[in-house]
Amino acid sequence: MILKDTIVALATPSGAGAIAIIRLSGKDAISIAERQFQSVSGKVLSKQNTHTIHLGHIIDDGITLDEVLVSVFKNPNSYTGEDVVEISCHGSNYIQQEIIQLFLRKGCRMANAGEFTLRAFLNGKLDLSQAEAVADLIASDNAASHQIAMQQMRGGFSSEIARLREELLNFASLIELELDFAEEDVEFADRTQFGELIERITFVLKRLIDSFAVGNVIKNGIPVAIVGEPNVGKSTLLNALLNEDRAIVSEIAGTTRDTIEDEISIGGIGFRFIDTAGIRETEDVVESIGIKKTFEKIEQSQVTIYLFDAQKNINNIESVRIEVEKIRNKYPQKPLLVIANKIDTLTDIQLAEINTSIADVLLLSAKTGFGVEQLTNSLLNLINTGALRNNETIVTNTRHYDALLKAFxxxxxxxxxLETGLSGDLLAIDIRQALYHFGEITGEITNDDLLGNIFANFCIGK
Structure with missing residues (x-):
């Protein structure tokens, strides 16, 4: 895939705003822009240094379209590795479209989704995992996903993979060399050192593969289902967590008949809370559908919060404990937080009884906000963010995860x-396959279909 033409696109979000940026990239980017740009000081763009900004006007057949600032980036020192021009114009939709249409008439082609970043990859400015991190960075909506995307865009993940691949490639070369001297029965690759390398690669691959469980939920947000009997305060808790009246609160049991979802960031990590219909026996058809959806949301959630009315159940704590055990037995792998709500109405003796009867219960008053901070801390403790704090590599991309599994x-x-004394020619086959899967991650091994699938998910202009 070799792209030689000059492309143009709006690099800022579509719609009216104070400023819009129109980006051109390609071998004729500067010359095309130069013919339509009239500098206030008479400068010629092609004669200007790279990374400079110039004030002037975009002219179309003698008509001034707008006063603009034109930034010049000459190859290879640009984002795409080509000549790049960025035009900062006023954010009128009309002005944006007039300038883009002008450049299309003058020899540019409208850029495809992600084509600027694709050219950066093809020109060696980014490897494939870094290019994918650009899209993740744009999509990041909390501190944790932003931190991971920044680390990967700077090459943290790809450099780790590249080191492993280089070491493996060195040994592969020695083993391949042995095949040329098969009749002499010599060994160029030290099998002991090779075994140590394989152990080290295995350790790193296991760590990266295991990190995907954390990385995936950080990237996509962690769904948390709030469940319990009707009228125990699920909607009030959701409102307290969101700090707004998102869900309808009523003394009437069965008010929530469908799931209500909203997302907030806690400690830099996105949590998507799902308020569900109260679980009870009912003949109401609509409410029954809502209760069915409650169990579906428990299945889909990463974490379940079971809420019960402490005031109502203080004399029947055993039934609550039995219900909690049912959920734990049904979903043994799913973290469960048990919360006693409405504790503001209980005495210290009653609170002590709840603590004794139900292990690890959290005491909370959704109405007053007491215990909400403890709940958010408990949610954060369920997520292993140690790797984030230690700046370790975390895998968030499904394609990378699949390639790592195959390499492993x-x-x-x-x-x-190695352990069974397999011949060098058979060892070489498996090594080549491992190298292939490492190369898939960084883009050293790729094809047009793969690139098309990856960059199709980018926005136009990036």
């Missing part, structure tokens, strides 16, 4: 081959 499988074959 091939490395295990190499390990078994």
């Amino acid at each position: 499988e091939e490395i295990q074959k190499v390990k078994e081959g």
Whole structure:
């Protein structure tokens, strides 16, 4: 895939605003912009230094379209590795479209989704995992996902993979060399050192693969289902967490008949809270549908909050404990937080009884806000963010995860081959496959279909 033409697109969000940026990239970007740009000081764009900004006007057949600032970035020192021009114009929709249409008439082509970043990859400015991190950075909506995307865009993940691949490639070369001297029965690759390398690669791959569980929920947000009997304060709790009246609160049981969802950031991590219909026996058809959806949301959630009315159940705590055990037994792998709500109406003795009867219960008053901070801290404790604090590599991309799994499988074959004394030619086959999957991550091994799938998810102008 070789792209030689000059492309143009709006690099800022569509719609009216104070400023809009129109980006051109390609071998003719500067010359095309130069013919339509009239500098206030008579400058010629092609004669200006790279990374400079110039004030002037965009002219179309003698008609001034707008007063603009034109930024010039000459190859190879630009985002795409090509000549790039960025035109900062006023944010009128009309002005934006007039300037873009002008450049299309003068020899540019409208950029495809992600084509600027695709050119950066093809010109060696970014590897494939860094290019994908650009899209993740644009989509990041909390501090944790932003931190991960920034680390990957700076090459943290790809450099780790590249180091492993280079070491493996060195040994692969020695083993391939042995095949040329098969009749002499010599070994160029030290099998002991090779075994140590395989152990180190296995350790790193396991860590990266295990990090995906954390990375995926940080990137996409963590769904938390709030469940319990009717009228225990689920909607009040949701409102307290969101700090707004998002859900209808009523003394009438069964008010919430459908799920209500909203997302907030806690400690830089996105949590999507789902207020569900109260679980009870009912003949109301609509409410029954809502209760059915409640169990569906528990299935889909990463964390479940079981809320019960402490005031109502103080004399029947055993029934609450039984209900909690039912949920734990049904979803043994799913974290469950048990919360006693409306504790502002209880005495210290009654609170002590609840604490004794139900293990790890959280005491809360959604109405007054007491205990909400403890709940948010408990939610954060469920997520292993140690890797974030230690700035370790976290995998968030499903494509990377799949390639790592395949590489790990091939490395295990190499390990078994070493332990059983497998011949060098058979070892070389498994090593080549592992190298292939490493290369898939960084883009050293790729094809047009893969690139098309990846960059199609980018926005136009990036």
